[in-house]
Structures are given as structure tokens and as C-alpha cells.
Amino acid sequence: MEHRHTFEGSDTPRAPHLTEAPVSGNGHHLESHVLAPVSVIAPTRNEAENIAPLVARLERVLPEGSEIIFVDDSEDDTPAVIESVALRSRCPIRLIHRPPSQRDGGLGGAVVAGLRAARSSWACVMDADLQHPPELIPRLLAQARLTQADLVIASRYCDEGKAEGLDGIRTAISRTSTTAARLAFPRRLRRVSDPMSGFFLLRKDLIDIDALRPRGFKILLEILVRNRHLKVSEVGFEFGKRYAGESKASLREGFRYLAHLGTLRLGNDALRFAAFAAIGLSGLLVNTLVLLAGTELVGFHYLLSVVFATWASTLWNFSLTDAWVFGDRREANRWGERLAMFAFVNTLALLVRGPMIYVLTSILGIYYVLSNIISLVSLSLVRYGMSDAWIWKVTHQPRARGPYCYDIHGIVTVWSETWLPELERFLTTETIAQPTIRVRIGGLRPPGPLGRPGTVGATPDGRRFFYDDGLGPLGFWIDVTMGETVEVIASPFLRRSPHVLYTNVVEPILRWTFVRKGYALVHGACIAFGDEAYLVTARTDTGKTTTILRVLDRQRRATDTGAFLSDDLTLLSPDGRVLSYPKPMTISRHTVAAVNTPMLTRRQRFGLWVQSRLHSREGRRFALLLARTRLPVATINAVVQWIVPPPKYHIQQLVPRAKWTREAKLAGMFVIERGGEGEVPLDDRAALETLLSNSDDAYGFPPYPVIRHYLHSSGGQDLQLLERQIVERALSGVPARLLRSSAMDWWQRIPMLVNLRDARPPVEQPASPVVATGASAT
Template identity: 40%
Template sequence: MFDNASGHLPLETVSHTSPPELTVVVPTRNESGNIGPLLDRVKAAAGPRRIEVLFVDDSDDDTPEKVLARSLAERLPVRLLHRERGDRTGGLGGAVVAGLREARADWAVVMDGDLQHPPELALRLAGVGRSRDLDLVAASRHVGGGDAGGLGTTTRHAVSGGATAVAKTMFPRRLAQLSDPMSGMFALRTAAIDLDRLEPHGFKILMEIVVRNPRLRVAEVPFSMQPRHTGQSKASLAEGARFTGHLARLRLAVLARQVARSAESAGPRQWLLRAFLFGLVGASGLLVNTAVLMLLGIQAPRLHYLIAAVLATEASTAWLFLLTERLVFPGAKPGTRRGRAVRFFLLNHIALLARLPLLALLVEALGMNVVWANLITLLLLFAVRFLVADAAIYGTAAAAAPPREPMKIVVDVSVPPDGAAADTAPAPTPRVAAPRTAARPGQRYLPYRYEIPDVATVGSQVRLPELEYFRAQYLGHDTDIQVRIQPTGTAMPRTRATMTQTTTPPSVAYSEHLGRLGANFHVQLGEPIVVTVAPPLAHSPHVVYTNILEALLRFVAVSRGVMLLHSACLELDGLGMLISAETDTGKTGTVLRLVRERGARFLSDDMTILHPDGRVGCFPKPLTISHHTLRAVGSDELSRREWRRLQLQSRLHSKEGRQFAMLLSRLNIPIMGVNALTQRLVPPPKYTVDRLLPCTIVPSTVVSELFLISRGAHGAGELSRADAMRNLLANTEDAYQFPPFRQLAPSVVIGADDHLALRRKEHAILASALDGLRCRWISTPDFTWADEIPRALGAPAVAAARAG
């Protein structure tokens, strides 16, 4: 059965009519007894999904024959790549890479063949990735309800924990989003990985993938490692040595790339100048180190010279760090001073570990004077220290864009016991950090209640000024969405903010760095939807509404058959029209001018309730008066105190302020807490439209016109339905850019609809509504859309509207 030319069993053992949805890559080595049970469970878990199972086999027993025998009897495609002894490069990691090269699906899941990785869960990882638009989903033994019980002995637990700690210490930023980089079960989007960059050696291929592809969008799923079905562990001292060597090679490879990027971006002259200054600072460090060493030799003659060298290094390292900060890299620097100090001290202590054996050799074996031996070892390590400091601590490589997702994502997926369909988005197991205590009777009362027609009713313990128009105190307690104030989140601080989704019952929790002191929240996605916000967050109602509640309202609306469209809506001479633009274009100013100067009737400025038949409902949220909107607000409409306050508010809440906030959101900081504190200290300049000028608010209308406005050269024209659809969706998404929407939205489940199903319904509602609209675009460089829109409508259109 072997192909004599290649030494491989044929890969195509079953004919295929179309590419599979998922490739399951199973590296095996002497797993003969596991093939049958594994395929049985994979087949049961796959259900009707089109998957293929690809065994990459390094066995010396009859495992290949067992795979081939089962492949001929299975309805799902089973393929085999057998590597002979001379072809088994890279060990298990090399086998995985070989399998990924042969995968035919756009997503592949990697799992061991000994059934320590549950196939039912493994096949669901790709569904999590697809539903959340991720690149990699790893199964973790160290988050949520995961555990490593299947490792067995205490020694294996200790070895695994030690390996994880060492790896995360050597790659603190690249492995920051993974709690279990040693995991062997993960799913990845094959197009997101550059396989040519991988150089695997041994077991830990997940670590290799993430380190060499640092911009991957990653999530983790908790899992319990099961006992081995049959066979023996392949772990050994040789594998441990291979792992240690591979870590060192990876670290050097990353450093080499950082050095190359830093030298290339800075230019040769600037780079050489930095090296010269670093050398001068290092020379001063030599003096400090030598002085301390000599002083210790005089003051403490009985102190061993190696201990004295350690103490001298501590003193000179502090001296070097201070001078390096001020003289070598005086400008803007990446990260925080504390973070740079930690890396700088770590660098010098690693150098110290390398110096001590060499120092002992020079003193003991060659009989050299301690001071001269110390100087020689410091000079030898100077070049290494500069390259590392320049590239990995201060250089442009260190200042590059931070990880795409600073927040950790955990999806706690329940595995159906009957092996139901696996490769789907997480269906609606409860291990989320829920509210700490049940609400006391006095805490159940919801004093603020709102009824948004055709969307939802809301009961809240937090006053929500954005919904003031919909205030309806007569509502009962059984509202669709309830907002409560209660301590929530984990008790202990954490290194990163974490968004955790559980699937039974559906819920999502956000916990920040400061534990219970953070701006945390928990959402129970049932009937009703219960939003629990921590007290620090409740003090900022604007953030509660904008960052949590509005995202939920968007998807609840879709489940009711309407869309919350990011657009303004006015009625001009009886003609209903939508006005859409990117955030901070000038839409609010245009609306105010049309109302004041043209007598337009107001429905909304920011959000419109859109029905599939073109009917719209009003959503008169307070208007945000940014800096460029001030020109549309009359000076007699606000008091002097309000005008003075607006000078600060409009700057902070302007386009530049939001851009700065978005920049902060890419950093590993408690961004919700920062946002809540900022909004509390400097509230956004929000005013209801009737506070700014006399106007009529109408509850509903039928729209027939759509205008997309933008800044640029003067121009106007018709817009196709496809272009209008694309722009409206883009502008709506643009309104939801601030965290944690991108992490929260994929976790939302309303009834039987997950995020993807809700998005499909939203697109269908918009497409249907656009069928009855005339769509046009207008571009101006001078904020004159309020003049151009009536001109574009023209007298005949207005007359026809009046007649209708």
C-alpha cells in the first residue's frame, strides 16, 4: 500500500467532491489502539458537517494500516501522511506543520491522537473562531473550569507548569494572551499563518506559532485534559532538552528580527550614535561596578568575590538604567518606565548569569585579578546588551503596534454529550464571574424605566440620560432589559482585562485589572437580559449606555425585526430622509442647520429605528456638541458658563479626543475604568435638540431619500444599492469601535440566534429598506451639506411629497 517513490501512504484515500469545512490534523506515533475510538468520537461529534481527518503518522507499529483500514470504511474523508524515519523532521511539531500544509479547509484543528483532547470540544474550536472573527483558538487547562488532571503524576504537573512559566517569562508580550502555550489542542485559520516561518523542534508547536506570528487574534476555551486512552507518554528528558534549546533558538530569532528592524528604521548614523552613547554610559557603569566591587573588597574582605560581583551589578544596573533613560533614549519611549526597568534589569541579570561562570574561569583557572577579570567579562557582553536594549526595550521594534487584541478572550463552550454538530458558533456552562451576591429586596427596585417603541423596554438602577425621551414610569418590573448595580468581577487583580463568554446559560462577563475595584460588568442573556454593573462603572451612566446597553439594544432590535441604524433622520416639507456619515464628519451640525434654517422636523441625530418597509421611528438621543459643531449652535442658546465649559468638553470629546482614546484602548490598561473616570470628571457636552433650538420632534415617518455626506472636494451623485448598503453598514460599525464592543458583540445570543445569525438578519432588514430609497452622496470641503441637501431634493420632489 505504500507509494514506493515517496514512502507515503496515498493522501487521497476517499474521493472528494468539494473542500471540507474543517480539517482535523492528528499527529500520531504508535497510536494503533486509539485510531478506532478517536474516529468514532470525531464522526459522532461532526454530525452533518463536512470535515476531513488527516493523520500525520510517525509510527513504527501498525498504526498506518489501522488508519487505512478505517478510511476505507468511513463516510467522512480520512487521509494519511506517513513519515518514514528519515523524514520525521521537527518531531511532533514538524508533523503538525506537515499536516497544516496538506489541510484543504480554511480552518484546521490540531489534537493529539491519544484522546486526552476531547474530540467533541476540539471540533468546536473552529466554530468559536469563525463566530468571533479570530485567527486562533486554543484549548487551555488554566482558565475557567479547565484542569490538567489527565497529566497524571505530580512530576508531570510540575514539569508542565515549569515549562509554561519559563516560556511566558521569555516571551511576556507575545504569549500574554495565552494561559496555556503548551497546549496541544487548538484551531487556526490556515490563511493567517505563515507556515514557512515555522521551524518546529519537538512538542510545543502552539508556542512556536504564536511567537512567530505575534499579530494573531487569539481566544482560549477551557478544557479538562483526559487520561490517556492507550499507549504511553512521549515526554522524556530528551524532549525536555529539545524544548529548552528550542526556546533559546526562538528567543534569538525574535531578537535578530527586532535588531534588524531597529537598525533599518533608525538609519545607520543614528544607530551608531546610540551605540556610541550606550558605550559611554556603559563605561560609566564599568566605573560604578568596579568602584562598588573594590569598596566591598575593602569594607567586607570576607565577602566572596562572586557575591560581591552580584552586588556590584545591582548598583551599576540601576545607574545604567537612569543614564540610558535620560541620555541614550531621551525622547518618547515605548511602554512604561516600570516596564522598561523590569526588562532592563532582567537583561542585565541574564548577562550576569552568563558572566559568573566566565568570571570564575578567569579567576580560578587562569589566576587573573578579580577586577581585571570583571572588566573583561563586562566588555565581552557590551555588544549583546546594546543590541537587546536597542531592539527589544527602547527601539522601534519595541515601539511597534501593540498586540491587536490587548484584552484576553475566554469562551467557555459546553460540549454536547450526544456528539451533536460541532463546527458551529457556540450554542447558547456557567463559570463566568457573576455578581457576588444576590440582590437584596431593597435592591430589586428599578427606579428608571424606558420604553423604546418596536425595540425594547428597559428598567434600570442607573439613570440613562440618552434614553430620557423614552422615559415611561408606568412600566412594570418585567422589562426586557434590566440594569442593576452590584459588585461583580473577580476578587483578585489580573494582568489583563478579560472578556469571558459562557454558553449555558448564555452570558458574558468583563473583568478589569483592578479586581472588584474595576469597571466590570456581567450580562445574563436570558429573558429578561440582566446587566450587572460594578459600582465604579455605575457612576458613569454615559459609559454604561454607550459601551454596554446600546450594543445590546442593537441586537435586541434585530431580533424584533428592526434595525438601529447609525444615521440622522429628518422630515423636510413632508419628505422623510436619512443622513449618514462617518463619526465626526459634521452630521450633527448639518442636522441643526436644517432644523433651524429649513424648518425640518427632527427624528434623530445619531440612531434611527429602521423598519424593512422604509418606516422609521425616532430616537432623539441628546446631541454631542463637538468642537466643529459649535458653529451650528447659536451663542444665545447656551449660558456663559455652559460656553466656557464647552471649550474643554468639546476638545476632549472631539475627533482628536476619540482618536487618543482609541490609541489608549490598544494598550494593556483598564480602558473601561479610564473611560468611566474621564466621563465622570469631564462629562460629554450633550444637549437635547429642543434645548438648543425650537423644533418639532415627530415619532415616525416614511423615508424615501438617503444622503451619505463626506468631507472632500465638491461633488454629488447617485449611489447604487450595493454601495449604499456597504457605506451604511460601515458607518454603523464605526459608531461601535470603542471597547469592549468588538469583544462583547460576538458573545451576544438572543433566543436561538447567535451573533452571526443576528448580523445576517440586520443585513436583510437594511437591504429591504433600501429598496424604496433614492440613495445619493454629497461631498463638500466646507461643512455646507445643509445647503446642498435641499438643493439636491429640488422643488419637484418636495411638491410631490406634499401631494402624497
């Protein structure tokens, strides 16, 4: 494992900061004391002689609060030298020594390790051989502030930049490498003169570090290609001569660069997809032979033969795909789980292929074997996407095993044996001995006798109740005991479906637990303009997420004051304070298209094609229809979300530069409704009924309808009435408007109304509660 050491420097007092401002490359003096602190990341490999002079020069120019991080892959005494220099340094120095077994990615991998460890928002990557002048760092910081850039590159080829430290051969290689990169990515690199530079300044919180796949020296190129939302600027510099040691450039590194460039251009999985396609062709032969045998020899109808052929080719394709295509990703799921998921994907595809084959064969007259081949080929990309994204998904860093503790604004705490992704922003490292809610995973035996799906039971006082879908350990069941600590025991299967565990079990409990604490968890997005918060509420699947994202994206580009509080649920206090509830947003392809620079990979974008159809407005309607039957709907929901998780992303991944705030004062509420046009002012009663109705609408899926009574009525207290009182007080005197639109242009109208607001609008013709709550569910 990596060995990390932190040295806070010597006892020598450090000056408030530089007594003489550093001089930039163009002779301008820069006031370093007004610059942001920076984490300097210097990868080292056998650089013992360079450490002391490098640190001495860095100490002279780094802003107060900065740090130096050495990521070391050395075989000599470089680590010992770093430790010795750190004891005398006036700047905090941290050492990460990587053993040989953990040096994947070479220099690029070392930079990624440094980025993970960096404490400052700004990280400066530079070589330790003094060919990168430390005196340039203040100018890089000043350039970032001046141009509002996210990435500032020290370029050898722009303005006054020079590459004197390269000999003739290395200069030619550098120029050739740069040209190759610019040809591969002409649009992204059209304004970047030196994409091969190893000296740059970066706002590290704007990149997805887990998405980086470094290979060799050229980490900057990967950052540029994988993070197209970054605003880039350049500063010219003179690339100096090496102070000591030997260059690490080699022919091997050149080949690694070319391979990496090809991977970046074609995608990480170009060869993987080629292997998947080759196996698919062999499976097509198996499928065709079984189809012919079933139809021509046994005499089955061709559609029945298609089913048997699908099962046969599924087993064939899975065995080869698991071994040859995704053999390096088996840690994501167990063998049996991977097989079940692969079979489920092919069964879903069969539901689409069956009607397609019938139309091609029985209506258009195409030979059934050819119709079958057409259907298989047409869905090959979809099958590969689902295999790549879910069945053999990439696992970056294994998350520490539970228990997990969450502290929600100091009001409610949750202790859980299993990960609850929706509460990720409230995760705390402190151990919670007496949580408000405790979630445990039960054994194989459900709490009550097996019965039909949807069985509910409770003790006479209603303080303990259970819900069971009747499938034992393979299905959905919960056992809940209400008290000072709400004890939740969930079926083992729900560990595999944490989104369902949170959304359908924990979140309803949280709603009424907050009410007991004097807060209301209401269904609405919330955005702040300055210190004032505006609630945006609607029926489920109306367009709140798209609206809030577009408002934030517009405010970001306009450098306005819009700040994010929440997307789906918002905490209200009786005095009108709004507390942020930053769950990850459930998005669709249309949602992503609404913003300019979402930080989503190609795999994630491709996955949306399937995810947004399954977890869409239509999907929810279908699920609610199933809920009226006697099917084990809660279990079906858990299985579906286990195999195809909902597309959930945090605001920073969708609007990277969006501001976020913890709380604000409620100043207004907007109710958005599809259909029609115009605005209707709402009186206090209409606003209250609308918000409460929309909040109830968010909790309609099993098991909530049959357990809600136990949640809001335990202990003899009417929590529904208390929730109403909290919301009524919070909304008292707060202007509210119903905004109707067929074009879903609320994102344009809301900022305009906020800017025009000078007082609460007169309520001449207030909408009735019936009109106000009639927002479309489509």
C-alpha cells in the first residue's frame, strides 16, 4: 500500500508572506498574498539531488496556506531526502511513496494519486527536475483569476514560451507528439498550443478523478480530452535545463503515448467492443443452428424456436464474454449474478425482437432466419452498453464496508449497515451511538408467516409493523419498530438494491421523523438568489429537475447569484428557513441535453438510452398500474433497479461550476404545471394545499400506501396535522405563483420573476386549491 507521511515544517517562523513580490515572466510583480493557496504535486523518481533546491524555490513563491506533495516512485534515497528537507521546510510537505506493485499509470498515475490527496482547491502539477520554474506558479494563479479559467497551462510554444531544455531529437519528438494530439482532437485542442505540457494549474474539484485512466507521462492530454467543460488558458514559459538526474523519456514511453492517444480517440473499449462483436458472431451461429433445428427438425413455430435459440446463445455468449471480454471486471458482481443479469438483458431484448421478427417474417415476407439475424444485429449495441455499464461495470475504488453514518443538518442521524447513495452528501466519519434511524439487514427468514404479496402485520399498539412480498429471502420485506430510535430491518435482497431501500423505506420514515423534530421534508426543488430561496414544486415527473438545471446553468454562464439547495426534496422549518437536501438527481437524456457541459462519460451517456426509458414517466405509470395487481411489485421494483440502476448524478456532475448553499430564507414559491400558458397568483391556502398534495404524490409506490398509517400515527401523535402546521407557518406571507407552460420554459420565466419581484403580488383572483393542485403528471 502507499506510504503517506505529512511534515508540517520546522519551527522557524514563516513570514506573513513574501517581503518582495515575485516577478513574472514578463516582468510584472504579482502580489502572492492575495492569491489562493495551492497544492503543488511533484512526481519523483530518483530525484534526490533536486529536492532541496526545488523546495527552497517553492517556499519563496507559494501563497500562504499552500502545500507540497511529493508522489515518489524512487528506488534510491529520494524519500529519505524528502523527509530530511521537510523537517527544515517552512511549507507543509507530504510524501506519498508508492511501492512497485502500486505504480500503475507511471507518472500520470502518480499525478492522479497526488490529486486525490490534495487539500487545496487548486492543484499545480510540475516536474521535480527544475525544468519547470517554480517562480511561474503565482503567474499561473493570477492568470486563472484574471481569465476565470479552470485550467492554466504553462506552455513552451505560446507567447514568450521556449523549449531550450530539449535537445534537437527531443524537440522533434515533442513537436510530433503535439501535432498528433491536435490531429486526433482538432476541436478540443484548437486553442491549446502545448497539450503535452507537464506543468499546469487545475481546479481539481471540477474534474472526475475516478474517470482518469493515466498511462505514462501525458496526463494533461487526458484531462483536456475527458473534461471538455473546463475553461482553458495558457501562460508561456521557458522550459529550462535539467538540474540533476536523468530524463525518464524513452522509446517505451513513446509507444505508450501512441497507444494512449489511440485509446482516447477511439474510446477505452474499442478493442473490448471488437471482442464482444466477434463473440457475438459466434453466438449468432449457435443461435441460427438452434433456430433451424427447432423449426425445421422439431416442427416448432419459428417464434417459439427463437426463444430456445436465445437461451442457447445466451449461455454460449456469456461463457465467452465473461472470460475474454470482461475478464478484468469480475469483481463488480458474483458469477451467478452476472449470468442472471446477462440472461435478463437478453430476455428484455427478446421482448423487442419478437414483434420485430414477426413483422419482418409474417407481414413483410422475409425469411425467418434472416429476420432473426436482423433483430440480433440491431440490438447488439444496446446489449454491449448494458453489459459494459452494469453487468461487468467498472469499480474504481472499493467503498469501505459499513456501517455508514449520516448526519442530516444535525437534526436527524441515520446508521446503516448498507450504503445509502441518496444520503451520500450527509456521510460522516463520526460514529453515531444513538442514531435517530438504524437500518440493518436481516436474515433469511422474513418477520411474519409467508403470505400473498403485500402482506402487512402490526402489533396492537402499531409501534412495530412489517411488510412482506411473500418471497422470503429472495424478495422485499421490512420489519420496522417505531421509538426514540426507529429500528429498520430489511430483507437481504435490499442490500443489492440500495436505491429502493432508501426511496421506498428510509425516505418515508425520514419524512415523518423530520416532522417529529419540527421540520417538513416537502416535495420540491429549491434554488437561492442571494440569501433568498425559491421553492419549485410540481407533481412527479413534471420537469423540476430540468428546470432547476437550466436555471443553474444559465446563472453559471451569466455569473449571477443562483445557488443550488435541492432538486427533489427540501427541508422547511416553521420560521421559513430552507435547508439543503442534495440528493443525486435522477436524469434523462433530455435532462442532459438541457445543460451545456455535463461531466458524463460516453458510457454514462449511452446508459441513459436504456435507463431513461425504464426509469421514466411512462415507466413510473406502468409500475403504479402493476401496484394495483396482486403481483409482488415491491420485489419487481427492487430487481429492476438492481439490474438497471436509475441514472442518478450530483449537481456538480451536471452543472460543474454550479454554486451550492446550505440554507437560505424562503422568499417565494413557484408551482409549475404542464399545459396551457400564463401565471396565476396563489393565496396562502392554495399554496399550502398544493405543496402538501405534491408531497403526498411523491410517496405513492408500495409499500408506502399500506404502511403510512403506522409512520404518521405511532405514539398517539397526529404527525399529518403537525406537518401541515409547519408548512403553513413556513409559507405564511410568502408569495406563490402557478406557472403554466406547454413549452416547459419555466427556467426562463422564474429568474425573470425573481428579478422583477418587489413585493408580494396582489391576489385579485387567487387560484383555488383544486386548480392549484391540478398540475399535470405527464
